[in-house]
Amino acid sequence: MNATPAAADRPAEASWEELVTLALLGTERRTPPAWAAGREVPVAVLDAAAVATLRRRAGMRPGRAAARPEPAAPDPRSPLPPAAARRLAALLADRPGGGGRRGAAPDLMELLPQWLALAGARGFAAPAETLPALLDAARGRTDLRPAALAFAGPRALWLARLNPDWRFALRSVPGGGAALPGPGEPERTRQVWEEGLFAERVALLTALRARRPAAARELLATTWGTERAEDRLMFLDSLRSGLGASDEPFLERALTDRSRNVRATAAELLSALPGSALAARMAARAGSCVAVDRTRETPSIVVEAPHECDASMERDGVVPKAPAGRGERSWWLGQLVEAAPLGTWPRRLGGRTPEEIVALPVTDDWRDELHAAWCRAAVRQRDPGWSRALLGAPSAPEAGGPGAVSLAERSKLLATLAPAERAGWVAGFIATHGLSEAFQLLGVCAVPWAGPLGRAVVDALDIARDAGSYPWSFSGVMGLAERCLDPLEAGRLEALTAIPDETEHAAPGAGGYWAEAFQRLVTTLRLRADMTAELSPPESGRAPTTP
Helix, strand or coil: CCCCCCHHHCCCCCCHHHHHHHHHHCHHHCCCCHHHCCCCHHHHHHHHHHHHHHHHHHHCCCCCCCCCCCCCCCCCCEECCHHHHHHHHHHHHCCCCCCCCCCCCCCHHHHHHHHHHHHHHCCEECCHHHHHHHHHHHHHCHHHHHHHHHHHCHHHHHHHCCCHHHCHHHHHCHHHHCCCCCCCCHHHHHHHHHHCCHHHHHHHHHHHHHHCHHHHHHHHHHHHHHCCHHHHHHHHHHHHCCCCHHHHHHHHHHCCCCCHHHHHHHHHHHHCCCCCHHHHHHHHHHHCCEEEECCCCCCEEEECCCCCCCHHHHHCCCCCCCCCCCCHHHHHHHHHHHHCCCCHHHHHCCCCCHHHHHHCCECCCCHHHHHHHHHHHHHHCCCHHHHHHHHCCCCCHHHCCCCCCCHHHHHHHHCCCCHHHHHHHHHHHHHHHCCCCCHHHHCCCCCCCCHHHHHHHHHHHHHHHHCCCCHHHHHHHHHHHHHHCCHHHHHHHHHHHCCCCCCCCCCCCHHHHHHHHHHHHHHHHHHHHHHHHHCCCCCCCCCCCCC
């Protein structure tokens, strides 16, 4: 009778830890184990791993069944029209290339934010099958998140709770997507405010501030003294929405806060209230530093900057320590003028208009400091009259304006003007100075560009093409034009898609590259027109709004 082999005669079995070590270090770096004797070691390791894996799986105990997740909340919005759904799938499937030239093909990923905003504005719901791709796209591009998550709706948040890769969606939505207490739930409101997570509390305060500003401020006051400094700063920032004179007593108390950042934010908010006591104090301080000297042949502004930053100035938000390379007195002066109500200056400077004030000479090289502070004040106080005066005419030499000395300052001032006036100013700037410095200014103009602005951009691109340079110098403006030009301009641009005759001074092949760039622009504009038509209700019977 043949007996089974004794245990000593059977080949040794590999432990799971030994197999993992062999796989990580490599079979060439380890002495072959006894159970691999007589065989090719890598093959023996793989065979042993297969046996060990099967044994581990067979020996596992079944896990406890988890409760089924609650169903996602229904999305009550209208389903996408079929053509728009197909368009969304194409936009989401497009991926950036390897860095080569695009040729005449539109950049679909750059059109996705526009499509999402338009679809959301028209009240459509995202198809369920596109939600994973939408969340992946939003994960990779933070600029997409607000529009993508708003369009994706509650089902996307439901998915985000099940996939760690999409948890950003919960952080991007107020309260992590949780339902906030309603107006008729005072007890639940108090409970969330006192016991909720920080994100839930911020969301609650923001939502309440939008509905009932005074109630939000009173809720904040109940726990203000026990909040951490960083939390007080975030909560205080929520008062920007609906800011009014009734907030002044609370903000005045915040001027004595232990945190410098909280004090600075309170001072900034108070300076945005022209009738506040802080605004009056700043007006008095700034007014004592700036006056008109009428003894000169030409009336001029004279400046006497503060000689010290006293405790009362610090309490009102003036930062005493100047940045490196900046004089203390000019630093203090700039803060005082920026915080003073702009209505101070016509009264202080002889009843002059903003245009007349910024045209006055300023003695002792204080002009740049004074005008820069007025620029910041005009932006903070959203004053179009002062912004208009500081911008000056767009055709002015160097387009510097009387007070605005940089593109960044001009862009901020333009943002305070009405969209039509903003577009007209930038169109005049381009007509005079071309496109070389226009990119930042174009970025603050409403989309689609108004007719005069669109025509100015196209004319400037045509002039640049005729100059014989390559189009790459204008790639930023061309990309903006693809997203912002009115699609009705496509017909006018058609003539520019032909390859022009090369002139003697033209760069080699430049005409072909320009024709390709204009072809891409025309194709993109027509694609945007199609996108709009696909998202338009067929029964509307009116021309669609262009994205």
